[in-house]
Amino acid sequence: MKLTHLYKRSLAFFMAAVMMFVLAGCSSAKEQQNEEYVSSVKKLVDSAVNHTRTMKTVDEKFNCHNESSANNYIHTLDELSDIYQTLVKLDATDKFSDLDDELSIKASSALSDISELKTLVTYAAEKEDDTLYQNDKQKLLDDYETNYSGLVDLSLEIQTRWRND
Numbered sequence: 001m002k003l004t005h006l007y008k009r010s011l012a013f014f015m016a017a018v019m020m021f022v023l024a025g026c027s028s029a030k031e032q033q034n035e036e037y038v039s040s041v042k043k044l045v046d047s048a049v050n051h052t053r054t055m056k057t058v059d060e061k062f063n064c065h066n067e068s069s070a071n072n073y074i075h076t077l078d079e080l081s082d083i084y085q086t087l088v089k090l091d092a093t094d095k096f097s098d099l100d101d102e103l104s105i106k107a108s109s110a111l112s113d114i115s116e117l118k119t120l121v122t123y124a125a126e127k128e129d130d131t132l133y134q135n136d137k138q139k140l141l142d143d144y145e146t147n148y149s150g151l152v153d154l155s156l157e158i159q160t161r162w163r164n165d
Helices: 002-061 067-089 094-127 131-164
Strands: none
Touching: 002 067, 002 094, 002 131, 067 094, 094 131
């Protein structure tokens, strides 16, 4: 009788231990996913900061009559497009879903601005006439700056939430 009682207690203890390991594993996987999300956002936004600086420099030197200048500008815009496309595709856990929604909206808007700017730069280089580019450039860059600044702020907010939890 004591042996049966001991056996039942051992089995109950074993099942409780298994449940703890399962719960810890699920929690650990979720934490890993959160950490990867935060890391990806930080890396991508940091890259966007560096490429935006480059874009501003290239924009100042842009000459639609110089093929190298146009290609350099287009290449920089392509790099920014890749960054924003990746940001839009990131999947966040529930912990960051509210911020991820905002991040996706800002990244989509920044991507749209960059795409329009690329179209204008490409057209200016092909036609060697930057009239349309000069007419629309400032509006696009101002809108881009708003979206870009919002992304930087959201990245910082995501990192802060990760550190504080």
